[in-house]
Amino acid sequence: MLAVQGGAPVRTRPWAPEFISSEEFDDLEKEYVLRVLDKKRVFRFYEEDIYHSESSRLEALYCRRTGCKHALAVNSGTSALVSALIGAGIGPGDEVIIPAYTYIATASAVLIARAVPVIVEVDDTLTMDPKAFELAVNEHTKAVIPVHMKGVPCQMEEILDIAQRHNLIVIEDVAQANGGSYRGKPLGSFGHAGCFSFQQYKVVTSGEGGMVTTNDDNIYTRASIYHDSALSYWGTKMFENVPSFPGENYRMSELNAALGLAQSQKIDSIVSKLHQIKKAIVNGIKTIPNIQLQRIPDCDGDVSYSLIFYLTTAEQAKSFSDYLNAEGIPNGTIYNNGIADRHIYVNWDYVLEKRGASLHDNPWTCESYKGNVQYSKDMCPNTLDLLARSISIPLHQNLTLEDCQDAIAAINKVAEFFE
Template sequence: MAGHRDAEQKALQSSMKSVTGFKGKGRPKIGAEEFMSIAERFGLSKPALEKIQSILAEEDLGAGPFLANYYSGLPESRVQAFQRVARETFGSRYAIGLSSGTAALHAAFVAVGVGPGTEVICPAIGFFATAAAVVMAKGVPVFCDVDESLHIDPAKIEALITPRTVALAPTHVMGSVCNMPAIMAIARKHNLKVVEDCAQSCGGKVSGRYVGTFGHVGIFSISAYKIVGGGEGGLLITDDERLWDRANCLSEGGGLWRPERFAPPRYEGELFCGTNYRMSELEAAVDVVQLSKMPETVGRFRNVKRQITGRLKTYREIRPQTLNDPEGEVGYTLRFFPETIELGQQISKALNDAGIGAGIRGRNGRPDWHIYHDMYPITLKTRSGADDCSFHCPHYAAKGGKIEYRLGDCPVADDLFDRVVNVGLNQWYTEEDCVQFADVMNSVLSHFCTEDPSAKPWR
C-alpha cells in the first residue's frame, strides 16, 4: 500500500515544475549608500567622500549587517563592547547601553522600586529628565535645595524624607560632583536607594572613585552634548544583579536578556511589561570609542582648569563655587557668584567682550529646564491621561501624599541659579592659552572688584 502511494507521489512530482534556481543577486540590506550617508553626515569634503565611495565599490558587503545588538552576527556586538568598556572603566559588575539618559533614568527608577505612591528626592538644580523619569515611573519628585556647590545640600535631605520616600536622586552638575559620602550615609540610615545622575559629569570622581559607583545605580547620558557620546544614548551601571535584571526588563520589554526568554519569572518583580530602550549598534560603534577616550578627555579638562584657577586672584565681591572634590572635577566650566546680579552681568559682558565665553541667567531669565521651578510638566502636575498615576494617584493620596511646587520652595537654588556666572573652558587650551585666559579674567575682575587675598579661593 505504502509503495503504491510513493509511486503516485513521484508521478505527481515529475508532472509538476520545480525550481531550477533564481538568477536575482541580492544586494546588502544596509549597503554602500547607507555607509555613504553616514560619511556625508560627518561633513566630509567631496574628495574624501569620493575616495570612500571608490573603496566601497571594490568591497563585497555580502547580505549586509543588521545594526541591532541581538542580531549583529559578531562574536561581540558593538553594544556588548560598549557595555564591557563601561564595566571595565567604572569597575561595575553590570552595564546596560540604552537609547538615552532619560531612558536610563526611567529604567533605574523602576528598578529600585519607584512606583505609585512613592517619592524620590531630586535636586533643585539638575535637569528636568531626572524628575520627569520619576513621574514616568509613577512616583512623585520632591525637590531638595542646593548649597554653594550648586549640588543637593545633604543637610536639607532628611527633612524631606517621608514614609513614601524610596530613593534619592543626586545629580552631578556641569562637570562637578555631589557630596556622595554624606548622601550615602543618609541613604543607609533611612534604607533608601540612590540613583546617581552623572549625565553632566561623566568621569567625575569623589575621593578618587568615579561618580555613578557610589549609588545603587548610576546613569549617564551618552548624547552629543556630553563628555562622552556621538548622538543619542544612555548608560546604566550597577553592582546589583536584581537591579540589573529589573532595569533590563524595563528597557527590554520582551525579556530578551533572560537566560530563558519564555521561562516563568524566577522571582517576583523579575518580569513585567517594559519598553524598547535599546541602544543601536550604530550609536554603540561610536560610543565604545568615545568612552575609551573619556579618561584622557577628563584629564585634559582638569589640567586646563587647574592651570587657570592656579593663576586667578581672589576678590571680595565674588565667591567661587564650592567644590565637593576639587581633584575629582571634570572641570569644563568655571563658576562664581558675584554679590549682585548686576555685577555679574557687567563682568559677564566684559568677559565676552574680551573673548572669554561667559553667561549669567539674571533676574527673570528665560525659562530653563535645569532649575526646578521652570520644569513646568512637573510643577503644573500635568498628565497624559485621566489615569496617570503619579501626582494624582489614589495610592499616593492614601499614603498621605500631597504635593505642590512653587517658586521659593528652594530659596538657595532660586538665588544662586540666577546669579551664577558660568565661564566655559576648552580641553584643548595650551599652557600659553591658560596663562592668557587667566590674565584676561584677572584684568576683568580687577576692574569690577576689590582684590582681597583673604577672599574665598579658587579651586
C-alpha cells in the first residue's frame, strides 16, 4: 500500500544535504583561505608579484583541466558569459541562440552584451535540440550558447557541425556541469569559449565566482580587457595588438579564488561518487515499463547529480511526484514545482516583454538590430511538455548504497500503481 493511502513509507530518514560543494569543506579550504589572510593580499592585481596569486593558480588549474590555452577568473558565471560574448565580438545587431531550459543568466548575459537572445527548444536530453538550433539560424545569427543543463553534456558533435557550417561562435555554458565531459573531452573545451560558475549551488564553489576558458588569443585578450576596466593601462604585452575599450569590474577576489582552488581539486572525486550512485539507481529502475529515463548524450560524461525520468502525461507526473515524496524520496516535477522557476523561459518576464535596462534604447530597439525576433509563452511546446512530464530526484555524493536501494524500491512501488 502506498504511503499516501496509509501504508508504511519506504523511507523515513533524511535524504541528502542540499549542497554538493560546501559539504566537501575541510582543512584544505581553511588552509588556502588562511594563506590569503596571512599574505594580507585579498586583491589579485597587487603590483608586487602580480602574476602569482590564488586567482592565477585557479586559472592554471582550469587550463590543465580543460586543455585550453587560456583561463580567466571572474566574479560570477554570468560575468564569465558576458566577458566571453564581448571577447568574441558579439554585440548590438547580433542574435544569439540559447535553449528554452537554462538559468535566466544565459539570456541576461546576451542582453548585457547588447545582443538579442533567440530561444529554441530542448529535446529529451533537456539540452538544446540541434534541429531546433539549425532552424533558428538566420542572417542575424552570430553565436550559439549550448548549456550543459543539470550536469548533462549537450550533443556537441551535432551542435558544432551546425555552427561550423554557418560560421557561428560557440560559447559553452558549463555552469551546471563542471567536471563533465563529452566523448572523453572536457566540457568547456569544445567551443570558442567555455564559461563556468562557482556559485554555491554548483558542483564546486568559491561562494561566487566564474571562469572563462578559451584557445583563442583575441577572445582571451578582449575578455580580459572587459573584465577589468583599467587592465589595458598596465602596459602588459598582451594588449599590444588589441585596442582598449570600456569594460566592467568583474575581477575575482583572492579569497574567492583560494576557496575555488581548494574545491576544484575535489571535482573528480565528487563526480566519480555521483556516477556510481546514479548508475546504481538507473540499473534498478531502467526496466520499469511506464517511465522513460532522460536521454544522456554521453553517460560517462554526465556529472550525475540529478536523476530525471518522464511519465506519460503531466497529470501522471504530478501524482507520481506526490506519491514518491510521501515514500520519503524528495523530488519534484521540473515544470510544476510551485515557484516561478527562472530556469524555464516562460518565467523570463523581461525577455519575453523585450524590456531592457533603458526605456528608450535596448538590444531589440537599437538601430543596429534589423531582425524581428518574437517571443511568447507557448513558443517552445516540446520543452514545456517534457518539463511537465519529468520527475527530478537530486543526487549527492554522500548517498549510500542503502539510500540508492531506498530510491529504487520507492520508484518501483509508486510505478506499480500506474500500471
